[in-house]
Amino acid sequence: MKRLPLSYVAALPVAAAVLAPIGILIWMSIGADPTLGGRTWEVAANTLALTTLSVIGAIMIAVPLAVITTCTDFAFSRVWVALLAAPLAIPSYLGAFALFAAFGGGGEIESLIGLPTPRVHGLFGATLVMVLYTYPFVFLATRAALQSLDANVVDAARTLGLPLSAALIRIVLPRAANGIAAGAVLVALYTLSDFATPEIMGFNTYTRMIYVEYNAFGLDRAALMSLQLLTLVVLVLLLEARIRIRRERPGRVLWLPLSGVVQAISQMAAGVVFLFAVGLPLFVFGLWLAREGVVGFEVEYAINSAYAATLAALGAVLVALPLAYAASAGWVGRLCERATYLGFGIPGIVIGTALVYLGLQLPLLYQTMALLIMAYILRYLPLAVGSVRASTERVDSSLIGAARGLGASPAEAFRRVSLPMIAPGIVAATALVFLEVMRELPATLLLRPTGFDTLATYLWRVYEAGYLGQGAVPALALILVSGLALLIMLSGETRRAVRS
Amino acid sequence: MTSRRHILKIAAALGLLGSMPALAAIEEAAKQARSADDLPKLSGPLTVYLGRGEGGLYDDIVKAIEKRNPDLDLQVRRAPSAALANTLIAEAKAGVSRADLFWSIDASSLGAVASQGNSRPVPKDVSARIRPAFRYDQWAAISGRLRTVPFNPDRISRDQIPAHIMDFAHTDLKIGWAPAYGAFQSFVTAMRLLEGEDRTREWLTGVARQARSYAGELGVVMAVARGEVDLGFANHYYTLRLKQGKPDATVDIALTNNDAGSLVNSSGVLLLNDNPLAVDFLRYLLSREVQSYLAREAYEIPMVSGVAPPDGLPPGIHPPDVDLTRLADLQPTLDLMRETRVL
Numbered sequence: 001m002k003r004l005p006l007s008y009v010a011a012l013p014v015a016a017a018v019l020a021p022i023g024i025l026i027w028m029s030i031g032a033d034p035t036l037g038g039r040t041w042e043v044a045a046n047t048l049a050l051t052t053l054s055v056i057g058a059i060m061i062a063v064p065l066a067v068i069t070t071c072t073d074f075a076f077s078r079v080w081v082a083l084l085a086a087p088l089a090i091p092s093y094l095g096a097f098a099l100f101a102a103f104g105g106g107g108e109i110e111s112l113i114g115l116p117t118p119r120v121h122g123l124f125g126a127t128l129v130m131v132l133y134t135y136p137f138v139f140l141a142t143r144a145a146l147q148s149l150d151a152n153v154v155d156a157a158r159t160l161g162l163p164l165s166a167a168l169i170r171i172v173l174p175r176a177a178n179g180i181a182a183g184a185v186l187v188a189l190y191t192l193s194d195f196a197t198p199e200i201m202g203f204n205t206y207t208r209m210i211y212v213e214y215n216a217f218g219l220d221r222a223a224l225m226s227l228q229l230l231t232l233v234v235l236v237l238l239l240e241a242r243i244r245i246r247r248e249r250p251g252r253v254l255w256l257p258l259s260g261v262v263q264a265i266s267q268m269a270a271g272v273v274f275l276f277a278v279g280l281p282l283f284v285f286g287l288w289l290a291r292e293g294v295v296g297f298e299v300e301y302a303i304n305s306a307y308a309a310t311l312a313a314l315g316a317v318l319v320a321l322p323l324a325y326a327a328s329a330g331w332v333g334r335l336c337e338r339a340t341y342l343g344f345g346i347p348g349i350v351i352g353t354a355l356v357y358l359g360l361q362l363p364l365l366y367q368t369m370a371l372l373i374m375a376y377i378l379r380y381l382p383l384a385v386g387s388v389r390a391s392t393e394r395v396d397s398s399l400i401g402a403a404r405g406l407g408a409s410p411a412e413a414f415r416r417v418s419l420p421m422i423a424p425g426i427v428a429a430t431a432l433v434f435l436e437v438m439r440e441l442p443a444t445l446l447l448r449p450t451g452f453d454t455l456a457t458y459l460w461r462v463y464e465a466g467y468l469g470q471g472a473v474p475a476l477a478l479i480l481v482s483g484l485a486l487l488i489m490l491s492g493e494t495r496r497a498v499r500s
Numbered sequence: 501m502t503s504r505r506h507i508l509k510i511a512a513a514l515g516l517l518g519s520m521p522a523l524a525a526i527e528e529a530a531k532q533a534r535s536a537d538d539l540p541k542l543s544g545p546l547t548v549y550l551g552r553g554e555g556g557l558y559d560d561i562v563k564a565i566e567k568r569n570p571d572l573d574l575q576v577r578r579a580p581s582a583a584l585a586n587t588l589i590a591e592a593k594a595g596v597s598r599a600d601l602f603w604s605i606d607a608s609s610l611g612a613v614a615s616q617g618n619s620r621p622v623p624k625d626v627s628a629r630i631r632p633a634f635r636y637d638q639w640a641a642i643s644g645r646l647r648t649v650p651f652n653p654d655r656i657s658r659d660q661i662p663a664h665i666m667d668f669a670h671t672d673l674k675i676g677w678a679p680a681y682g683a684f685q686s687f688v689t690a691m692r693l694l695e696g697e698d699r700t701r702e703w704l705t706g707v708a709r710q711a712r713s714y715a716g717e718l719g720v721v722m723a724v725a726r727g728e729v730d731l732g733f734a735n736h737y738y739t740l741r742l743k744q745g746k747p748d749a750t751v752d753i754a755l756t757n758n759d760a761g762s763l764v765n766s767s768g769v770l771l772l773n774d775n776p777l778a779v780d781f782l783r784y785l786l787s788r789e790v791q792s793y794l795a796r797e798a799y800e801i802p803m804v805s806g807v808a809p810p811d812g813l814p815p816g817i818h819p820p821d822v823d824l825t826r827l828a829d830l831q832p833t834l835d836l837m838r839e840t841r842v843l
Contacts, residue, residue: 039841100719106726199680200715208680212843215582215682216830217589217612291745349583356587360594367577367598445579446587450547450598461578464552469745 005329010322015336021354025223032220047205057131058187062138070146071254082486085136087277088435089482092133093196098281125201132277138183144428145179151254181243182386188236189345226350233345288469305454309437312376316433320384324392340381348442384429391425533788533806543571551581551604585609600778602770611828614638620771641766644801649754651731665761669706676720676732689833691760704840725751737799764819
């Protein structure tokens with residue numbers, strides 16, 4: 001009989017824990033009336049359209065940015081990586097509201113400079129917002145994949161006469177496909193589960209129906225609809241599973257010098273993305289702040305946010321490592337790893353309520369920090385697993401064998417051979433979970449210890465009440481804290497490349 | 501902030517809300533609105549579930565109460581009212597009890613929790629201080645939210661606006677609404693209770709033809725001010741708050757007469773156990789200081805007589821007679837809204 005891979009010992013219980021909330025959803029949905037009127041198909045089509053367009057848009061923005069910040073002498077690239085990842089810490093509803101308030105007749109832009117701008121709404125508006133606040137998923141995952149790419153292949157292709165642009169498209173991108181796909185899945189699942197953006201943009205998606213039911217105390221119906229939404233989640237996961245590439249030996253990192261013009265254009269492009277995703281909401285809320293003044297903001301909120309996000313990020317990476325190894329060990333491990341993605345596609349308030357029911361079974365843990373962190377880990381595990389897996393798949397066991405053969409202990413082999421190869425994936429995983437926890441709201445509201453306030457809960461308080469100006473301060477704090485955290489993480493990213 | 505009101509203004513304002521003669525109202529006020537100075541000191545542990553927070557305004561109240569009562573060990577848990585109601589229902593099912601008191605911004609959340617049978621009745625001496633039209637056995641009304649018709653005076657004049665909510669279905673005005681928003685659904689529920697399902701269905705169908713949907717009612721009010729629509733349906737305070745930040749915003753408030761369009765919904769408190777501290781905390785929320793703060797800063801309508809309503813409300817508030825607890829019955833409303841493709 002074949003021996004059970006070691007990583008399964010950790011992967012199976014994690015998969016069980018991740019599936020528990022979904023089991024609770026099934027239990028909650030029992031007895032729900034499944035008839036939802038005649039609009040289900042229209043709403044499902046809307047949801048699919050928004051998801052598809054958001055994925056395409058995010059890839060189109062993120063992949064070029066990932067290439068220039070990873071593989072070229074792009075000036076200030078570390079700072080740019082931190083800035084370009086920051087939109088992940090901004091709740092998309094803030095961005096949606098800022099765009100809604102800034103553009104269109106009578107919007108802030110028109111009333112300030114008299115320039116009429118088109119109204120941002122509908123499918124276009126929702127897609128724009130989703131792209132701006134999810135592209136960092138693809139950006140960070142693609143960067144991690146590019147860092148593990150062997151530049152010798154590109155050089156070989158160019159020696160054989162392929163121009164650089166063609167080499168990028170035909171040689172580099174297909175090899176980064178794992179990372180791009182891992183990021184794209186997260187964009188798709190985030191879009192499927194987001195409520196506020198389509199709502200603000202006046203676009204009817206599945207989550208809107210779920211929220212309406214939830215707020216009308218129709219928990220059974222909300223759970224049932226969430227399970228229906230899961231079929232779309234499974235569809236996305238099946239699609240991604242088809243994008244697999246061969247494992248390759250790691251090698252020298254690709255490094256391209258930029259000409260002055262390309263450098264300037266790239267800087268401008270990065271600037272425009274940052275300006276739209278981060279500058280615009282800060283500007284709009286800053287305007288409102290000037291009108292209303294600051295009330296009741298405390299630095300403690302920022303500390304709480306960073307504290308919870310750090311714990312969750314570290315925990316998620318620790319749990320993700322065995323899962324990522326299990327995924328390469330066999331189909332059971334692969335299923336365990338896939339299972340972690342399911343919960344990410346379900347609206348936060350529904351999964352949060354399922355976790356409340358779960359937490360109530362453990363009254364000692366209910367409304368404690370420990371349960372909140374566990375909830376974050378369960379919810380954001382796919383963010384970590386995807387990035388870690390993209391890099392663990394690159395670790396060639398023959399290299400470890402060679403190190404051991406040369407007299408290295410297992411610990412030394414891990415530290416000096418495996419770790420440097422998976423480090424970019426771990427950094428990306430930590431960053432993704434950290435940023436996502438910073439902006440997480442529904443589960444935080446439901447599960448946090450009583451009295452524990454974060455930047456996101458403070459933002460919710462002022463936003464819900466219509467005091468948008470006061471959102472400027474926590475939004476700025478979110479960006480500062482995330483930017484700093486990212487810079488720290490990136491400095492830990494070892495530049496193992498031998499540049500030629 | 502604007503200057504404080506004087507007795508005449510109080511009397512005038514009270515005349516709008518009740519039918520009492522002005523002078524009697526003032527006498528009544530002296531009897532009913534107690535100062536926080538006269539209330540018992542609070543001490544000991546108390547956990548409050550607070551639905552929403554009005555951007556920190558409710559926190560200021562909580563802080564002021566804590567400052568007055570240094571021995572009070574107060575824990576506040578904030579989340580959307582519906583989420584807390586769902587949490588309280590889950591806790592009740594699991595036999596776990598963490599909160600002494602639920603302070604919700606809408607009556608339907610209170611009704612949903614109360615229907616689980618885990619609440620305690622409001623003591624008679626407390627409910628006696630609340631306006632008679634808003635006295636309920638199961639929960640105590642704290643502050644009112646009025647349904648209004650915000651309109652853009654550059655696009656239409658006040659007399660073009662129908663006086664009755666049902667007539668909006670037969671106009672060609674461009675209307676903004678927020679069907680997914682809880683307060684709107686409560687309003688449609690009130691219409692269903694007052695006018696019946698058939699007339700509500702006709703109304704939804706009629707208005708939907710000329711309506712544009714927004715995410716929330718702040719969005720509706722902003723759209724009215726920007727001239728995207730002629731008028732909208734929204735809770736009163738969104739207009740007042742928008743004008744606080746932007747005094748020259750082109751939006752005014754109109755009211756309908758004695759129908760669902762002028763519903764006064766209420767925030768309120770549900771007592772979840774026999775902790776006497778919870779009742780005393782509730783007394784503070786009904787004190788003159790807290791009530792006038794809510795009116796002044798949050799633009800909410802006080803529920804205790806003798807406290808001036810917020811500035812900026814038009815005269816002639818005639819709310820319909822609806823049992824607010826019944827607004828928790830949202831499912832038939834959602835069915836109607838789906839059937840008419842409003843949701």
